[in-house]
Amino acid sequence: MFKKILIANRGEIALRVIRTCREMGIKSVAVYSKADEESLHVKFADEAVCIGPAPSSESYLKMSNIIAAAEITNADAIHPGYGFLSENAKFSKICQEHNIKFIGASPEMIDRMGDKAMAKTTMIEAGVPCVPGSEGVIPDFKTCVKVAKETGYPVMLKASAGGGGKGMRAVWKEEDLEDAWDSARHESKAAFGNDDMYMEKLIEEPRHIEIQIVGDSTGRACHLSERDCSVQRRHQKLTEETPSPFMTDELREAMGTAAVKAAEYIKYEGAGTVEFLVDKNRNFYFMEMNTRIQVEHPITEQVIDFDLIREQIMVAAGIPISGKNYLPNLHSIECRINAEDPYNGFRPSPGKITVLHAPGGHGIRLDTHVYAGYSIPPNYDSMIAKLITTAQTREEAISKMKRALDEFVIEGIKTTIPFHRQLMDHPDYIAGNYTTAFMDTWQMNEPVDEE
Structure with a gap:
């Protein structure tokens, strides 16, 4: 060790x-x-x-x-x-x-799965369902037009080296393709130093569901069930939960099997996630693989009582995994608390925290590095805390989250706590009826004047 x-x-x-x-x-x-x-x-x-x-x-x-x-x-x-x-x-x-x-992953594994076009080709070889589209990187715009016609509109242009929504463009008709091609390549070049693009069929209003996997040096892998990450803004996740309210036992079995197949095919070592898009008919398609621990890993830890960081360290030290797949026996929700103003376009709000009162009680977990008197620098990602609630049922987890958000006091800066509190009351969220398009139509209520 x-x-x-x-x-x-x-x-x-x-x-x-x-x-x-x-x-x-x-x-x-x-x-x-x-x-x-x-x-x-x-x-x-x-x-x-x-x-x-x-x-x-x-x-x-x-x-x-x-x-x-x-x-x-x-x-x-x-x-x-x-x-x-x-x-x-x-x-x-x-x-x-x-x-x-x-x-973490080996250099070869990071290269293989970090390049989105190469990763897709690898997954097709492994027999994992993939979204129809280009076979690898598109060499030029003429080929782009041809692939779009063959795939059928709408299509999604994606940066091969992309992440965080950079270099992605949805295209609904051919006359918009060239502008999308040029702007996506320009954004990708600026963000990643690489303007290679590939194309996929646009899956309309999908769920974004990922499977947590762990692989060891013997080539074995297991999965630790799913996380639903569909509530997003500009391709950035806002809240996650497990199990997914959209999941069925049959779908979980199929997606878990596909994720393990993907990990074992590439002999993946370490913790990672295989991310899928799931359409309204519960067809699922490989999207990408993240060769690292995820921001939202705590909810998986909560529902199966498992320390993923410990497992990462054990696997890196050469200790083999048990090979057992895990299924959730509780329900857990995570809200990402960002130093942003949700009433003003989620504008970053760095500055000094003057007051902080953390929520507590049964089923509450708070992962944070901030405290009263701490100054949030403007140089980095705006996430300052992750609030996690865990309960026997989804309804109870939502109720706990409402209570915890009400208790969570941060003064001196703006945060996304009010956004999450409204989200927990949204009828579609309560019903589990949400997709990646959820944030496209929802408008927050104006803040209540408490004076």
């Missing part, structure tokens, strides 16, 4: 990893930018190393600084969390070259 793990991340996920390290008797090393000096992950780690100024390009994405921090603290492994370098094949390779275990 590892003696010391450096966490190459910040905020709540860094603190989450530190806690499991402490429980396993493993020393932890936090890295931080100058903007994050007062973050809880810095205070809770056994050691902490400043790796640069506030911009992530000069700190959390600065590979040489992170490797240097690992070497001077004698860390024998690096956990990348999510985001930043978690799916960076070059960083995974540099860790190998410095005899530091990267607690």
Whole structure:
């Protein structure tokens, strides 16, 4: 087992990893930018190393600084969390070259599954259902027109190196295709340094359902059931739940089998997710694979009583998995609490938290790195907390979430707490009747003047 793990991340996920390290008797090393000096992950780690100024390009994405921090603290492994370098094949390779275990996918696996077009080709080979569309990258616009006609409108153009909704364009008719092609390539080039595009049939108003998987060095994999991530804004998830209210036993079995087949076909090692689009008739199609821990992993942990970070560390240390698939026996919901103003287009709201009262009680979990007096820097993702409720039924989990949101007080900044509180009262959400198009039509109620 590892003696010391450096966490190459910040905020709540860094603190989450530190806690499991402490429980396993493993020393932890936090890295931080100058903007994050007062973050809880810095205070809770056994050691902490400043790796640069506030911009992530000069700190959390600065590979040489992170490797240097690992070497001077004698860390024998690096956990990348999510985001930043978690799916960076070059960083995974540099860790190998410095005899530091990267607690994540191999460089080859990241390259293979990180390129969305290559991943789709691989999944077709594995026999996993995929959305109809182009076979790999589209070389030019002439081919793009041909593929769109063969696939049939509407279609979705996607950046091969994409993520977070960047470089994606829905196209409903041929006369709009060229503008979409040009703008998607330009956005992809700016975001990822790569303008390769591929095309898929647009699945209208789908559910976004992902399957959590874990694979080990023997080539075996198992699944830990599903998470429904369909409530999104601009392809960014807002809330997640498990089990999905759309799921049936038959669909769960089929999707779980497909996800394990995908992982074992590529001999995947570590924790990851196989993400699917599911249409209204419950046909499911492979969308992408994330070769890292997910933001929403806590809800899976809650419904099967399983520490996914611990499992990541165990697999990275060469300990094989049990091979057992897991099914949820409770219901869990996660609300992502962002430092954003939901009444003004979710505009970022960095600044100092003057008051914070955390909710508590049975079935409540709060993952956060902030506290009263903490200043949220403007340099990073705006998520500051994850509020998770767990209960015997979905109805009870929603009721707990309403109560917890009412208790959750954050002053000094704007947050998305009011958005989530209204969401929990929305009749379509309560009925489980939502798709990825849910946020396209819903308008929040205006804030109530409490004076």
